Amino acid sequence: MADSLLECSNLNIKFGQNHVIKNLNMHLSTGEILSILGPSGCGKTTLLRIIAGLEIPLKGNIFLKNHEIFGPNINLQPSDRNIGMIFQDYALFPHLTVEKNILFGISNLEQKMQDDNVERVQQLTRLQGLMSRYPHELSGGQQQKVAIARTLATNPTVLLMDEPFSNLDASLRLSVRMEIEQILKSSNTATIFVTHDREEAFSISDRVAIMVDGAIQQVGPPDQIYFWPNSKESAVMSGSCDFIKGSVSGGSVNTSIGPLPMRMPESFSDGDQVEVAIRQTDLSMEPTPAGKNIVVRKDFRGDETIFWVKTPREEIIRCKHKIHTTLFSGLKVQLSPVQYTKFNVFNVPSS
Numbered sequence: 001m002a003d004s005l006l007e008c009s010n011l012n013i014k015f016g017q018n019h020v021i022k023n024l025n026m027h028l029s030t031g032e033i034l035s036i037l038g039p040s041g042c043g044k045t046t047l048l049r050i051i052a053g054l055e056i057p058l059k060g061n062i063f064l065k066n067h068e069i070f071g072p073n074i075n076l077q078p079s080d081r082n083i084g085m086i087f088q089d090y091a092l093f094p095h096l097t098v099e100k101n102i103l104f105g106i107s108n109l110e111q112k113m114q115d116d117n118v119e120r121v122q123q124l125t126r127l128q129g130l131m132s133r134y135p136h137e138l139s140g141g142q143q144q145k146v147a148i149a150r151t152l153a154t155n156p157t158v159l160l161m162d163e164p165f166s167n168l169d170a171s172l173r174l175s176v177r178m179e180i181e182q183i184l185k186s187s188n189t190a191t192i193f194v195t196h197d198r199e200e201a202f203s204i205s206d207r208v209a210i211m212v213d214g215a216i217q218q219v220g221p222p223d224q225i226y227f228w229p230n231s232k233e234s235a236v237m238s239g240s241c242d243f244i245k246g247s248v249s250g251g252s253v254n255t256s257i258g259p260l261p262m263r264m265p266e267s268f269s270d271g272d273q274v275e276v277a278i279r280q281t282d283l284s285m286e287p288t289p290a291g292k293n294i295v296v297r298k299d300f301r302g303d304e305t306i307f308w309v310k311t312p313r314e315e316i317i318r319c320k321h322k323i324h325t326t327l328f329s330g331l332k333v334q335l336s337p338v339q340y341t342k343f344n345v346f347n348v349p350s351s
Protein backbone atom coordinates (compact mmCIF):
# COMPACT_ATOMS: atom_id res chain seq x y z
CA MET A 1 0.00 0.00 0.00
CA ALA A 2 1.60 3.28 -1.17
CA ASP A 3 1.16 5.52 1.88
CA SER A 4 1.05 2.65 4.36
CA LEU A 5 2.93 3.42 7.57
CA LEU A 6 2.15 0.10 9.25
CA GLU A 7 1.25 -3.03 7.35
CA CYS A 8 0.21 -6.33 8.93
CA SER A 9 -0.28 -9.33 6.71
CA ASN A 10 -1.49 -12.83 7.39
CA LEU A 11 -0.97 -12.59 11.15
CA ASN A 12 -1.83 -15.67 13.18
CA ILE A 13 -1.50 -16.47 16.85
CA LYS A 14 -2.63 -19.39 18.98
CA PHE A 15 -2.75 -19.68 22.74
CA GLY A 16 -2.78 -23.45 23.22
CA GLN A 17 -5.64 -24.70 21.03
CA ASN A 18 -7.24 -21.26 20.94
CA HIS A 19 -6.59 -19.78 17.48
CA VAL A 20 -7.06 -16.14 18.49
CA ILE A 21 -5.77 -14.16 15.47
CA LYS A 22 -6.56 -15.73 12.10
CA ASN A 23 -4.89 -14.60 8.85
CA LEU A 24 -5.35 -11.00 9.84
CA ASN A 25 -4.50 -8.21 7.36
CA MET A 26 -4.64 -4.48 8.01
CA HIS A 27 -2.76 -1.27 7.36
CA LEU A 28 -2.46 2.16 8.92
CA SER A 29 -1.64 5.37 7.03
CA THR A 30 0.41 8.35 8.16
CA GLY A 31 -1.50 10.53 10.65
CA GLU A 32 -4.53 8.24 10.55
CA ILE A 33 -6.67 7.25 13.54
CA LEU A 34 -7.96 3.70 13.09
CA SER A 35 -10.29 2.11 15.63
CA ILE A 36 -10.60 -1.59 16.08
CA LEU A 37 -14.17 -2.29 17.12
CA GLY A 38 -15.16 -5.78 18.14
CA PRO A 39 -16.86 -7.91 20.77
CA SER A 40 -15.11 -8.95 23.94
CA GLY A 41 -12.58 -11.71 23.37
CA CYS A 42 -12.29 -11.29 19.57
CA GLY A 43 -8.55 -10.57 19.86
CA LYS A 44 -8.26 -6.76 19.85
CA THR A 45 -5.75 -6.46 22.70
CA THR A 46 -3.79 -9.42 21.39
CA LEU A 47 -3.45 -7.68 18.01
CA LEU A 48 -2.07 -4.52 19.67
CA ARG A 49 0.34 -6.62 21.73
CA ILE A 50 1.55 -8.37 18.56
CA ILE A 51 2.17 -5.04 16.83
CA ALA A 52 4.02 -3.73 19.91
CA GLY A 53 6.17 -6.89 19.99
CA LEU A 54 4.75 -8.17 23.29
CA GLU A 55 3.34 -11.35 21.70
CA ILE A 56 5.03 -13.42 19.02
CA PRO A 57 2.70 -14.55 16.22
CA LEU A 58 2.81 -18.03 14.77
CA LYS A 59 3.21 -16.53 11.32
CA GLY A 60 2.69 -13.36 9.34
CA ASN A 61 4.59 -10.16 8.61
CA ILE A 62 4.62 -6.66 10.05
CA PHE A 63 6.17 -3.73 8.21
CA LEU A 64 6.70 -0.31 9.74
CA LYS A 65 7.68 2.47 7.31
CA ASN A 66 8.40 -0.29 4.77
CA HIS A 67 10.91 -1.99 7.10
CA GLU A 68 10.08 -5.49 8.24
CA ILE A 69 9.83 -5.57 12.04
CA PHE A 70 8.35 -9.06 12.24
CA GLY A 71 8.56 -11.97 9.81
CA PRO A 72 9.88 -15.52 9.48
CA ASN A 73 13.46 -14.26 9.89
CA ILE A 74 13.05 -11.18 12.03
CA ASN A 75 11.46 -10.18 15.32
CA LEU A 76 12.46 -6.70 16.49
CA GLN A 77 12.37 -6.24 20.27
CA PRO A 78 9.54 -4.00 21.54
CA SER A 79 12.06 -1.32 22.53
CA ASP A 80 13.46 -1.22 18.97
CA ARG A 81 10.12 -0.82 17.21
CA ASN A 82 9.41 2.80 18.15
CA ILE A 83 5.78 1.96 18.81
CA GLY A 84 4.08 3.54 21.81
CA MET A 85 1.41 1.65 23.71
CA ILE A 86 -0.99 3.12 26.24
CA PHE A 87 -2.81 0.67 28.45
CA GLN A 88 -6.29 0.89 30.00
CA ASP A 89 -4.89 1.68 33.46
CA TYR A 90 -2.38 4.29 32.10
CA ALA A 91 0.48 2.50 33.95
CA LEU A 92 1.95 5.73 35.39
CA PHE A 93 4.67 5.45 38.01
CA PRO A 94 2.94 6.48 41.26
CA HIS A 95 6.17 7.61 42.97
CA LEU A 96 7.20 9.96 40.14
CA THR A 97 5.84 13.42 39.36
CA VAL A 98 4.20 14.14 36.02
CA GLU A 99 7.44 15.61 34.71
CA LYS A 100 9.51 12.62 35.85
CA ASN A 101 6.94 10.25 34.38
CA ILE A 102 7.32 12.01 31.03
CA LEU A 103 11.11 12.07 31.28
CA PHE A 104 11.29 8.37 32.11
CA GLY A 105 11.17 7.11 28.53
CA ILE A 106 13.59 9.70 27.13
CA SER A 107 16.34 9.69 29.77
CA ASN A 108 18.79 8.36 27.16
CA LEU A 109 18.54 11.60 25.13
CA GLU A 110 20.78 14.64 25.55
CA GLN A 111 19.53 17.11 28.18
CA LYS A 112 18.51 19.68 25.55
CA MET A 113 16.45 17.11 23.63
CA GLN A 114 14.81 15.97 26.85
CA ASP A 115 13.87 19.56 27.74
CA ASP A 116 12.56 20.26 24.24
CA ASN A 117 10.46 17.11 24.22
CA VAL A 118 8.96 17.79 27.64
CA GLU A 119 8.14 21.34 26.57
CA ARG A 120 6.57 20.13 23.32
CA VAL A 121 4.34 17.49 24.90
CA GLN A 122 3.29 19.58 27.88
CA GLN A 123 2.08 22.26 25.48
CA LEU A 124 0.40 19.73 23.24
CA THR A 125 -1.44 18.10 26.14
CA ARG A 126 -1.90 21.34 28.11
CA LEU A 127 -0.34 19.85 31.23
CA GLN A 128 1.42 23.07 32.26
CA GLY A 129 0.81 23.69 35.95
CA LEU A 130 0.52 19.98 36.71
CA MET A 131 4.12 18.95 36.08
CA SER A 132 5.10 18.66 39.74
CA ARG A 133 2.03 16.70 40.81
CA TYR A 134 1.97 12.98 41.48
CA PRO A 135 -0.49 10.70 39.62
CA HIS A 136 -2.79 10.32 42.66
CA GLU A 137 -3.20 14.13 42.67
CA LEU A 138 -4.70 14.07 39.14
CA SER A 139 -8.17 13.30 37.78
CA GLY A 140 -8.65 10.27 35.51
CA GLY A 141 -8.67 12.49 32.43
CA GLN A 142 -5.45 14.24 33.50
CA GLN A 143 -3.75 10.89 34.16
CA GLN A 144 -4.79 9.80 30.69
CA LYS A 145 -3.15 12.90 29.22
CA VAL A 146 0.07 12.24 31.18
CA ALA A 147 0.14 8.71 29.75
CA ILE A 148 -0.21 10.18 26.26
CA ALA A 149 2.38 12.91 26.92
CA ARG A 150 4.85 10.32 28.22
CA THR A 151 4.40 8.22 25.10
CA LEU A 152 4.45 11.13 22.62
CA ALA A 153 7.69 12.39 24.19
CA THR A 154 9.40 9.36 22.66
CA ASN A 155 8.17 10.38 19.19
CA PRO A 156 6.59 7.03 18.39
CA THR A 157 5.97 6.17 14.75
CA VAL A 158 2.67 4.61 15.77
CA LEU A 159 0.62 4.94 18.94
CA LEU A 160 -1.48 2.04 20.21
CA MET A 161 -4.26 2.71 22.71
CA ASP A 162 -6.17 -0.07 24.42
CA GLU A 163 -9.62 1.11 25.57
CA PRO A 164 -8.19 4.49 26.58
CA PHE A 165 -11.44 5.92 27.92
CA SER A 166 -12.85 2.91 29.74
CA ASN A 167 -11.74 4.10 33.18
CA LEU A 168 -13.34 7.51 32.83
CA ASP A 169 -16.87 8.19 33.96
CA ALA A 170 -19.47 9.11 31.36
CA SER A 171 -19.36 12.86 32.07
CA LEU A 172 -15.59 13.01 31.44
CA ARG A 173 -15.41 10.64 28.50
CA LEU A 174 -16.66 12.99 25.83
CA SER A 175 -14.46 15.95 26.73
CA VAL A 176 -11.31 13.79 27.20
CA ARG A 177 -12.04 11.99 23.93
CA MET A 178 -12.32 15.27 22.04
CA GLU A 179 -9.17 16.62 23.63
CA ILE A 180 -7.21 13.50 22.83
CA GLU A 181 -8.44 13.45 19.26
CA GLN A 182 -7.17 16.99 18.93
CA ILE A 183 -3.77 16.08 20.45
CA LEU A 184 -3.39 13.14 18.06
CA LYS A 185 -4.44 15.18 15.02
CA SER A 186 -2.29 18.20 15.82
CA SER A 187 0.76 15.99 16.41
CA ASN A 188 -0.13 13.95 13.27
CA THR A 189 0.30 10.77 15.31
CA ALA A 190 -0.88 7.63 13.53
CA THR A 191 -2.93 5.75 16.11
CA ILE A 192 -4.71 2.46 16.46
CA PHE A 193 -7.21 2.40 19.22
CA VAL A 194 -9.22 -0.49 20.50
CA THR A 195 -12.72 -0.22 21.86
CA HIS A 196 -16.07 -1.95 22.15
CA ASP A 197 -17.85 1.39 22.17
CA ARG A 198 -19.03 2.18 18.65
CA GLU A 199 -19.91 5.80 19.40
CA GLU A 200 -16.34 6.32 20.56
CA ALA A 201 -14.94 4.56 17.50
CA PHE A 202 -17.14 6.51 15.10
CA SER A 203 -16.43 9.90 16.57
CA ILE A 204 -12.65 9.69 16.87
CA SER A 205 -11.62 7.63 13.84
CA ASP A 206 -10.81 8.19 10.21
CA ARG A 207 -11.49 4.51 9.62
CA VAL A 208 -13.04 1.77 11.71
CA ALA A 209 -12.05 -1.89 11.46
CA ILE A 210 -14.69 -4.36 12.58
CA MET A 211 -12.96 -7.34 14.14
CA VAL A 212 -14.80 -10.61 14.58
CA ASP A 213 -13.29 -13.85 15.81
CA GLY A 214 -9.68 -12.89 15.21
CA ALA A 215 -10.00 -11.36 11.74
CA ILE A 216 -10.92 -7.99 10.26
CA GLN A 217 -14.42 -8.37 8.89
CA GLN A 218 -14.69 -4.91 7.33
CA VAL A 219 -12.70 -1.69 7.36
CA GLY A 220 -13.71 1.75 6.16
CA PRO A 221 -14.88 5.22 7.17
CA PRO A 222 -17.50 5.13 9.96
CA ASP A 223 -20.45 6.12 7.73
CA GLN A 224 -19.55 3.48 5.17
CA ILE A 225 -19.51 0.78 7.85
CA TYR A 226 -22.83 2.01 9.23
CA PHE A 227 -24.71 2.28 5.93
CA TRP A 228 -22.96 -0.49 4.00
CA PRO A 229 -22.16 -3.27 6.48
CA ASN A 230 -20.80 -6.29 4.58
CA SER A 231 -22.06 -8.86 7.10
CA LYS A 232 -24.53 -9.31 9.93
CA GLU A 233 -21.64 -8.97 12.39
CA SER A 234 -20.61 -5.61 10.92
CA ALA A 235 -24.25 -4.46 10.97
CA VAL A 236 -24.55 -5.33 14.67
CA MET A 237 -21.20 -3.82 15.65
CA SER A 238 -21.89 -0.58 13.75
CA GLY A 239 -25.30 0.20 15.23
CA SER A 240 -28.09 -1.47 17.10
CA CYS A 241 -30.19 -3.47 14.70
CA ASP A 242 -32.70 -6.31 14.49
CA PHE A 243 -33.10 -8.89 11.74
CA ILE A 244 -36.29 -10.17 10.17
CA LYS A 245 -36.68 -12.84 7.52
CA GLY A 246 -38.11 -12.34 4.07
CA SER A 247 -37.98 -13.27 0.42
CA VAL A 248 -36.63 -11.09 -2.39
CA SER A 249 -39.06 -9.85 -5.00
CA GLY A 250 -38.45 -7.07 -7.53
CA GLY A 251 -35.93 -4.97 -5.55
CA SER A 252 -37.75 -5.35 -2.24
CA VAL A 253 -37.98 -8.00 0.43
CA ASN A 254 -41.41 -9.30 1.35
CA THR A 255 -41.49 -9.53 5.13
CA SER A 256 -44.05 -9.95 7.88
CA ILE A 257 -44.36 -6.14 8.10
CA GLY A 258 -44.70 -5.61 4.35
CA PRO A 259 -42.25 -4.96 1.48
CA LEU A 260 -38.93 -3.29 2.42
CA PRO A 261 -36.76 -1.70 -0.31
CA MET A 262 -33.26 -3.23 -0.54
CA ARG A 263 -29.98 -1.34 -0.60
CA MET A 264 -28.21 -3.55 -3.17
CA PRO A 265 -30.94 -5.36 -5.12
CA GLU A 266 -28.52 -6.32 -7.91
CA SER A 267 -26.74 -8.70 -5.52
CA PHE A 268 -29.85 -10.90 -5.08
CA SER A 269 -32.37 -12.77 -7.21
CA ASP A 270 -36.11 -13.01 -6.85
CA GLY A 271 -37.03 -15.79 -4.45
CA ASP A 272 -33.83 -15.58 -2.40
CA GLN A 273 -34.49 -16.15 1.30
CA VAL A 274 -32.77 -13.36 3.22
CA GLU A 275 -32.54 -11.51 6.50
CA VAL A 276 -33.16 -7.77 6.57
CA ALA A 277 -31.23 -5.54 9.01
CA ILE A 278 -33.47 -2.92 10.59
CA ARG A 279 -31.98 0.05 12.44
CA GLN A 280 -34.02 1.64 15.19
CA THR A 281 -34.75 4.74 13.11
CA ASP A 282 -35.68 2.91 9.88
CA LEU A 283 -39.40 2.44 10.55
CA SER A 284 -42.23 4.70 11.56
CA MET A 285 -45.02 3.41 13.80
CA GLU A 286 -48.68 4.28 13.35
CA PRO A 287 -51.22 3.13 15.96
CA THR A 288 -54.21 1.57 14.22
CA PRO A 289 -56.78 -1.04 15.29
CA ALA A 290 -55.97 -2.91 12.06
CA GLY A 291 -52.24 -3.00 12.94
CA LYS A 292 -50.73 -6.49 12.85
CA ASN A 293 -47.77 -5.64 15.09
CA ILE A 294 -47.96 -5.19 18.84
CA VAL A 295 -45.89 -2.96 21.10
CA VAL A 296 -44.56 -5.27 23.81
CA ARG A 297 -42.16 -3.03 25.67
CA LYS A 298 -41.27 0.60 26.05
CA ASP A 299 -37.81 1.78 27.20
CA PHE A 300 -37.88 5.41 28.23
CA ARG A 301 -34.45 7.00 27.62
CA GLY A 302 -35.13 10.69 28.19
CA ASP A 303 -34.59 12.28 24.78
CA GLU A 304 -36.19 9.31 23.11
CA THR A 305 -38.10 6.12 23.76
CA ILE A 306 -37.34 2.70 22.31
CA PHE A 307 -40.46 0.68 21.51
CA TRP A 308 -40.13 -3.09 21.16
CA VAL A 309 -42.62 -4.29 18.58
CA LYS A 310 -43.63 -7.91 17.90
CA THR A 311 -44.42 -8.78 14.29
CA PRO A 312 -47.00 -11.41 13.23
CA ARG A 313 -44.06 -13.85 12.92
CA GLU A 314 -43.09 -13.13 16.53
CA GLU A 315 -39.95 -11.25 15.44
CA ILE A 316 -38.98 -8.34 17.68
CA ILE A 317 -38.08 -5.00 16.08
CA ARG A 318 -36.95 -2.02 18.14
CA CYS A 319 -38.09 1.41 16.96
CA LYS A 320 -36.71 4.65 18.32
CA HIS A 321 -39.06 7.61 18.64
CA LYS A 322 -39.37 10.87 20.43
CA ILE A 323 -41.72 10.52 23.37
CA HIS A 324 -45.22 9.79 22.13
CA THR A 325 -47.68 9.40 24.94
CA THR A 326 -50.33 7.71 22.83
CA LEU A 327 -48.05 4.71 22.33
CA PHE A 328 -48.02 2.08 25.05
CA SER A 329 -47.43 -1.62 25.54
CA GLY A 330 -50.20 -3.73 24.04
CA LEU A 331 -51.00 -1.19 21.33
CA LYS A 332 -51.50 -2.43 17.74
CA VAL A 333 -49.34 -0.56 15.25
CA GLN A 334 -48.51 -0.50 11.59
CA LEU A 335 -44.80 -0.27 10.72
CA SER A 336 -43.64 1.40 7.52
CA PRO A 337 -40.22 2.33 6.16
CA VAL A 338 -39.19 5.93 6.72
CA GLN A 339 -39.02 7.76 3.37
CA TYR A 340 -35.89 7.00 1.25
CA THR A 341 -34.71 4.27 3.64
CA LYS A 342 -33.00 1.33 1.95
CA PHE A 343 -32.41 -1.84 3.92
CA ASN A 344 -29.28 -3.98 4.07
CA VAL A 345 -30.00 -7.59 3.30
CA PHE A 346 -28.00 -10.73 4.06
CA ASN A 347 -28.29 -14.29 2.79
CA VAL A 348 -29.74 -16.75 5.25
CA PRO A 349 -26.93 -19.20 6.04
CA SER A 350 -27.77 -22.62 4.58
CA SER A 351 -28.34 -25.10 7.41
Ligand code: ATP
Pocket residue numbers: 015018020038039040041042043044045046047196
Ligand atom coordinates in the same frame (compact mmCIF):
# COMPACT_ATOMS: atom_id res chain seq x y z
P1 ATP B 1 -11.79 -7.46 25.51
O1 ATP B 1 -12.57 -6.53 24.63
O2 ATP B 1 -12.67 -8.20 26.48
O3 ATP B 1 -10.61 -6.79 26.16
P2 ATP B 1 -10.21 -8.57 23.35
O4 ATP B 1 -10.94 -8.53 22.05
O5 ATP B 1 -9.19 -7.51 23.57
O6 ATP B 1 -11.24 -8.63 24.55
P3 ATP B 1 -8.07 -10.41 23.86
O7 ATP B 1 -7.71 -9.86 25.18
O8 ATP B 1 -7.16 -10.13 22.72
O9 ATP B 1 -9.55 -10.02 23.45
O10 ATP B 1 -8.21 -11.98 24.02
C1 ATP B 1 -8.59 -12.83 22.92
C2 ATP B 1 -8.61 -14.26 23.39
O11 ATP B 1 -7.27 -14.69 23.65
C3 ATP B 1 -9.39 -14.51 24.66
O12 ATP B 1 -10.04 -15.75 24.54
C4 ATP B 1 -8.32 -14.56 25.73
O13 ATP B 1 -8.72 -15.36 26.81
C5 ATP B 1 -7.16 -15.18 24.97
N1 ATP B 1 -5.84 -14.77 25.47
C6 ATP B 1 -5.33 -13.51 25.42
N2 ATP B 1 -4.07 -13.49 25.92
C7 ATP B 1 -3.78 -14.76 26.31
C8 ATP B 1 -2.64 -15.39 26.89
N3 ATP B 1 -1.53 -14.70 27.16
N4 ATP B 1 -2.71 -16.72 27.12
C9 ATP B 1 -3.84 -17.42 26.82
N5 ATP B 1 -4.93 -16.90 26.26
C10 ATP B 1 -4.92 -15.58 26.01
